[in-house]
Amino acid sequence: MNSDDLECFARVAHCGSISRAAMELGSDQSKVSRQLLRLEATVKSRLFHRNGRGVVLTDAGRTLLEHAKRVTRTIEEARHAIHALSEAGPAELSIGAQPTIARTLFGPLATVLHERFPHTRLRFVEGLAGQVLPWLTSGTVDLALLYLPAHAGGLKADILLQERVRLITPAGETGIGPEFAVRELGNIPLILPSAPHGMRLLAESLASRAGIALHVVMECDASISVIKRLVETGCGYSLLPLAAVAEEAALGRLGTAALVGPEVWRDVALATPRNRTFNADLWPVVNAVRQEVRDLVANGSWPDTRLRDDAV
Structure with a gap:
């Protein structure tokens, strides 16, 4: 499990569609599908129910989504903090x-x-x-x-x-x-x-x-x-x-x-x-x-x- 996979998972959950999430991520649908399969193999649980209209979170998926949101938020805060430090230059x-x-x-x-x-x-x-x-x-x-x-x-x-x-x-x-x-x-x-x-x-x-x-x-x-x-x-x-x-x-x-x-x-x-x-x-x-x-x-x-x- 890594931050890229969690970010991809959270985007699919938000979009309710693998194809739409792939477009927003600037990726392709097959790559996003592979990331989700890898993540499901890691947590040993299905994260989405697939249907004709897209995907819906399972109970395991909803649980993981809360953690994924915290992780991605922390990473984003770290990026902003490091960027602000580098923009300020050395003392x-x-x-x-x-x-x-x-x-x-x-x-x-x-x-x-x-x-x-x-x-x-x-x-x-x-x-x-x-x-x-x-x-x-x-x-x-x-x-x-x-x-x-x-x-x-x-x-x-x-x-x-x-x-x-x-x-x-x-x-x-x-x-x-x-x-x-x-x-x-x-x-x-x-x-x-x-x-x-x-x-x-x-x-x-x-x-x-x-x-x-x-x-x-x-x-x-x-x-x-x-x-x-x-x-x-x-x-x-x-x-x-x-x-x-x-x-x-x-x-x-x-x-x-x-x-x-x-x-x-x-x-x-x-x-x-x-x-x-x-x-x-x-x-x-x-x-x-x-x-x-x-x-x-x-x-x-x-x-x-x-x-x-x-x-x-």
Whole structure:
């Protein structure tokens, strides 16, 4: 005996007809008949008298109906209670992200989450992948938005989009066009963070596959703003997504060139840890994040990206 069978039984009793109950349940008559036969076998009693006009409850059926009503009412109350809890959102919510993602997403996401969950206390935390991952594992943050690392065995990751990586150049650079071949990266002075920063590992991987050696003239583990400033003043070139330099590029302070041969994309993922139980009240938050990301990509607020569904 299960709740589905009891709900089916109660609907047939209310309708007085198996065919009419099947229509209301969005099922077919044979399936409803099988559920009733299974239920009668379980309680070892006939529940209905069948006649030409439909079905009529037996004494056993009337007794079971009272219990079925209580069970279905309790289940419905539980559904409403859980729905109300999930709609309210968690009491507190911490979200971590890497700098470029945080810069692009935290502002609009804060607005959406505050409107959607007005009673939730929000906390946003920015850090490099090497910081965000331990925060996620320890519970310092509930969710993380990050560039998916090569080895993500400790994470449950939902890839949201792919973001293109570009060569960032000083303004007015005449020797570089709108595209730049990966195999040429060894011929220009680069400003990159040190390992194990994700962008440095990506650059080294690209160089290895292209059979070249990078010419790193400066390592910078400071903020992206510092790297951009170094490029702007002519100290070298760097690798960043367009979203990180959109303002400077629009003002003509920095240039960009799309990496080609191959094109270079990074996966942006919504991550939760495998070592902790996922709280049910985070589901509406996860859905809100997914939708906001889709909206940002669709309206161009997260440039040079494609949703995972659109990737080729």
